[in-house]
Amino acid sequence: MDNLYRAYLGRASGPKKLDFLDNVSEFRKKVYLQLCRIPRGKVTTYGAIAKKLGSKKQSRAVGTAVATNPISLIIPCHRVLPSTLRVGNYGMPGKDPTEGGPIKHALLKREGVKFIEEKVAKECVWSPN
């Protein structure tokens, strides 16, 4: 999905810098890269991303990075959930993160993600490689 980035930035052959991420750290850039690689109809967990970037201890930092992503329009932040496979939280402008849970649920469902008793079916979980 790096193509997506380059296309969106309109500099396929220019410097590899990501304008939107100039102000953020490398750590967060990696998080956003992973998010863009999530296939449609699939989801992943904060822990999986954290482990991919280094240590699972960073899982919380991943959550923060996702929550404050500067390009939510092209980053599918709703495809990230806790390792419990429950819907988790979803920050919405003006509303509590817990209010966004049901919204995430609906969003994922619309993309074809299977739900079993408020939990995502294990076969719909995707892990970065």
Add this chain to the structure above:
DNA sequence: TCGGTGTTTCGGA
């Protein structure tokens, strides 16, 4: 400098 996050994992009750 401190406190709080869209989390995770472990130990106890």
Add this chain to the structure above:
DNA sequence: TCCGAAACACCGA
């Protein structure tokens, strides 16, 4: 099954 603790990186007061 549920609650409380600590650990990461980062932002705002």
